[in-house]
Amino acid sequence: MKVGLSPRLRAAGLTVPLIAFIAVTFIAPLGTLLTRSVYDAEVAEILPRTMAVLADWDTSGTPSEAAYATIAMELLRARDERTLGRAATRINRIESGLRSVVVKTPRRLGRDVGTEPPGAETWRDALVAIDEAWGENATWRAIREAGQPFTSRHFLNAVDLETRADGSIAAMPESRRIYVPLYLRTLWVSLGVTALCLVIGYPIAHAIAHAGSRWSTTLLVLVLVPFWTSLLVRTTAWIVLLQNQGVVNDILVALGIVADDGRLAMIYNMTGTFVAMTHVLLPFMVLPLYSVMRSIPTRHMDAAASLGATPMQAFRRVYWPQTLPGVGAGSLLVFILAIGYYITPALVGGQSGQLISNMIAYHMQTSLNWGLAAALAAILLLAVIGLYVLYDRVVGIDRMRLG
Amino acid sequence: MKAPHVEYRNVRKSYDGRTLVVEDLNLAVEKGEFLTLLGPSGSGKTTCLMMLAGFEQATSGAILVNGESVHDLPPDKRNIGVVFQNYALFPHMTVGGNLAFPLEVRRLRASERAERVARALRLVQLEGFEARRPGELSGGQQQRVAIARALVFEPELVLMDEPLGALDRRLREEMQFEIRRIHRELGVTIIYVTHDQQEAMVMSDRVAVFRNGRIEQIATPETLYEEPERAFVAQFIGENNLLGASVTATDGDICDVDTGSGVVRAFDVQGSAVGDDVILAIRPERIGVEPDSGQYANVLTATALDVVFIGDHLRVRLRVGDNEDFIAKIPNIVGHGTVLPGDNVRIGWATLDGRALPPDPSISQGDIEP
Numbered sequence: 001m002k003v004g005l006s007p008r009l010r011a012a013g014l015t016v017p018l019i020a021f022i023a024v025t026f027i028a029p030l031g032t033l034l035t036r037s038v039y040d041a042e043v044a045e046i047l048p049r050t051m052a053v054l055a056d057w058d059t060s061g062t063p064s065e066a067a068y069a070t071i072a073m074e075l076l077r078a079r080d081e082r083t084l085g086r087a088a089t090r091i092n093r094i095e096s097g098l099r100s101v102v103v104k105t106p107r108r109l110g111r112d113v114g115t116e117p118p119g120a121e122t123w124r125d126a127l128v129a130i131d132e133a134w135g136e137n138a139t140w141r142a143i144r145e146a147g148q149p150f151t152s153r154h155f156l157n158a159v160d161l162e163t164r165a166d167g168s169i170a171a172m173p174e175s176r177r178i179y180v181p182l183y184l185r186t187l188w189v190s191l192g193v194t195a196l197c198l199v200i201g202y203p204i205a206h207a208i209a210h211a212g213s214r215w216s217t218t219l220l221v222l223v224l225v226p227f228w229t230s231l232l233v234r235t236t237a238w239i240v241l242l243q244n245q246g247v248v249n250d251i252l253v254a255l256g257i258v259a260d261d262g263r264l265a266m267i268y269n270m271t272g273t274f275v276a277m278t279h280v281l282l283p284f285m286v287l288p289l290y291s292v293m294r295s296i297p298t299r300h301m302d303a304a305a306s307l308g309a310t311p312m313q314a315f316r317r318v319y320w321p322q323t324l325p326g327v328g329a330g331s332l333l334v335f336i337l338a339i340g341y342y343i344t345p346a347l348v349g350g351q352s353g354q355l356i357s358n359m360i361a362y363h364m365q366t367s368l369n370w371g372l373a374a375a376l377a378a379i380l381l382l383a384v385i386g387l388y389v390l391y392d393r394v395v396g397i398d399r400m401r402l403g
Numbered sequence: 404m405k406a407p408h409v410e411y412r413n414v415r416k417s418y419d420g421r422t423l424v425v426e427d428l429n430l431a432v433e434k435g436e437f438l439t440l441l442g443p444s445g446s447g448k449t450t451c452l453m454m455l456a457g458f459e460q461a462t463s464g465a466i467l468v469n470g471e472s473v474h475d476l477p478p479d480k481r482n483i484g485v486v487f488q489n490y491a492l493f494p495h496m497t498v499g500g501n502l503a504f505p506l507e508v509r510r511l512r513a514s515e516r517a518e519r520v521a522r523a524l525r526l527v528q529l530e531g532f533e534a535r536r537p538g539e540l541s542g543g544q545q546q547r548v549a550i551a552r553a554l555v556f557e558p559e560l561v562l563m564d565e566p567l568g569a570l571d572r573r574l575r576e577e578m579q580f581e582i583r584r585i586h587r588e589l590g591v592t593i594i595y596v597t598h599d600q601q602e603a604m605v606m607s608d609r610v611a612v613f614r615n616g617r618i619e620q621i622a623t624p625e626t627l628y629e630e631p632e633r634a635f636v637a638q639f640i641g642e643n644n645l646l647g648a649s650v651t652a653t654d655g656d657i658c659d660v661d662t663g664s665g666v667v668r669a670f671d672v673q674g675s676a677v678g679d680d681v682i683l684a685i686r687p688e689r690i691g692v693e694p695d696s697g698q699y700a701n702v703l704t705a706t707a708l709d710v711v712f713i714g715d716h717l718r719v720r721l722r723v724g725d726n727e728d729f730i731a732k733i734p735n736i737v738g739h740g741t742v743l744p745g746d747n748v749r750i751g752w753a754t755l756d757g758r759a760l761p762p763d764p765s766i767s768q769g770d771i772e773p
Contacts, residue, residue, distance in 0.1 A: 304479075306478055308556060317504065
């Protein structure tokens with residue numbers, strides 16, 4: 001007999017491509033993301049010697065002349081290596097306004113600067129002359145802070161906390177608290193959408209599962225066709241329907257229900273987000289419900305009636321409990337999809353209908369604060385995992401039926 | 404006069420508005436009776452049951468319980484116990500929960516509930532099963548739970564729709580006696596649906612034989628077997644030999660019929676006239692093979708085609724005229740004699756064992772076993 005790998009090992013080998021795929025497309029990016037949220041060595045790499053000098057600083061007043069000389073040199077070099085902008089951005093995130101200070105300093109110092117400060121006694125005087133900020137404690141704290149490769153800043157920022165000058169952690173001023181309210185709004189919208197999907201989807205699933213075969217096929221197709229249609233098309237369709245001059249408003253005006261100058265704002269706000277998200281996520285509720293309901297014999301309701309239960313009692317005591325695995329699965333699915341929803345709120349949410357994902361996208365694409373984006377995303381991930389564990393504890397994940 | 408417990412009056416049922424599943428049904432069930440609706444699948448017997456339970460509405464006619472129409476009564480107000488084909492036990496409840504359910508919706512006190520549940524479980528010999536789930540029980544045990552659940556709220560009327568269909572043969576026979584015992588113990592009225600004629604014979608006080616939405620004959624099991632009035636019943640209940648024949652003479656209840664291979668005398672079920680076509684039915688065990696001369700009034704000659712040893716009897720397949728599926732049973736008793744395939748034999752039977760039945764276009768002679 002040929003000596004080789006055992007059949008079991010060879011069978012396991014078939015899963016290698018899948019595991020590799022997951023590793024490359026899921027685990028690695030997730031790891032990078034989580035790393036980004038606490039680790040950022042950019043400033044430390046651009047201004048290494050400054051950071052070395054500042055390490056000995058006692059964080060009171062301003063640092064020594066050596067620090068001024070070192071940072072001047074390193075800023076000049078960063079300008080030549082075109083890394084100045086990135087360092088400035090990061091420092092600016094800690095103390096806003098410092099971007100211009102950092103960028104203009106090497107420019108004012110001019111080219112061909114030697115080891116002596118130009119036009120001043122000390123480097124300190126030269127820099128303070130360029131911008132008063134160089135004489136302030138907060139500036140140097142910000143630079144030192146930006147140079148720490150490991151930081152809890154992003155996570156604190158993501159939950160609207162900040163480190164005070166004395167090192168204590170405290171809530172941000174009210175006007176700058178954006179993320180916690182946004183998380184709460186996301187949670188609230190997701191719960192609302194899940195509840196709406198359940199309320200709308202339950203009767204639909206029931207009709208599909210227990211109607212005659214011809215009707216049930218038609219209904220199922222009606223649920224699935226939107227499912228197969230591009231998300232963008234569907235969202236755009238809602239814009240057409242709900243906008244100020246849209247179909248719904250036109251009909252309401254034509255029927256005299258609302259005045260022409262009192263057209264309802266149903267899109268580019270929370271209403272738009274709610275309506276479009278509920279529609280988009282509805283199939284994820286209907287399909288698990290349908291699959292569970294189909295396995296419940298209609299005879300059960302007859303049996304309950306024969307035992308003396310009114311239709312309401314029969315539903316509450318016999319039917320509803322048997323659909324719980326589907327309710328759980330559908331709700332969890334819709335909720336988890338909703339909590340990370342991005343495209344629909346971005347398109348129809350307007351200002352008031354934005355969710356946490358839109359903020360993550362903003363920090364990824366526009367403000368380029370990847371660290372914060374990563375922290376926000378990590379918190380979202382933690383919340384979802386937390387919910388999953390909670391669901392498992394309360395309902396039991398093995399009781400969930402997806403189809 | 405006291406009203407029957409259940410009465411169907413001219414009940415018709417159609418699902419599509421054209422074909423009648425139940426045609427003009429008239430039926431009265433007495434209190435405490437065990438009535439079986441027997442018939443092949445699609446004969447309308449289950450529909451009759453479901454109309455009584457309230458899950459279907461009759462297209463026309465009336466169904467009365469204790470003399471009052473139940474037409475406007477929803478199923479949950481009828482107080483009728485129903486045992487379904489696949490038990491319809493609630494899988495998310497324990498056995499105790501299933502049994503307590505009808506008591507809870509009736510708002511019985513907890514102590515009373517527990518007592519009744521225990522009593523019902525004792526009745527079906529499942530004491531101590533309260534905490535189990537239906538999924539953990541065998542088919543036979545689930546069946547018992549279903550029966551207990553239909554009885555626990557003490558209805559006077561219990562309907563059973565092929566409750567033993569999913570069980571194996573041995574268990575089915577055991578349950579038949581069990582149901583009979585429960586019926587006798589409680590004295591409730593039971594209407595039972597089955598397609599198994601043996602099951603109907605074992606349990607019932609009376610059997611209604613259904614065919615195409617009509618009752619062909621309703622009688623005690625014994626009467627159905629001994630005195631079938633229709634060819635369909637003769638053929639459906641037990642085994643029977645059917646021969647096409649025409650009446651040549653009548654004499655009160657007795658008539659002479661020509662089978663094509665000889666004229667015999669038979670009991671005239673319907674009061675035939677000379678020249679009428681009839682179907683002659685003779686039970687295989689009533690036929691004597693090579694009888695002593697003078698033993699039987701009717702004697703024909705036949706050819707043995709096949710002889711099978713069954714144990715308690717020899718089963719002989721014969722050709723009589725053009726019927727090649729004429730069966731005779733020779734009892735396995737001392738000196739029973741035998742025949743060999745190919746033998747020409749005389750067969751005979753008593754006049755009253757041959758029944759001349761009205762002709763039936765859908766039943767040809769020899770068309771045994773539905």
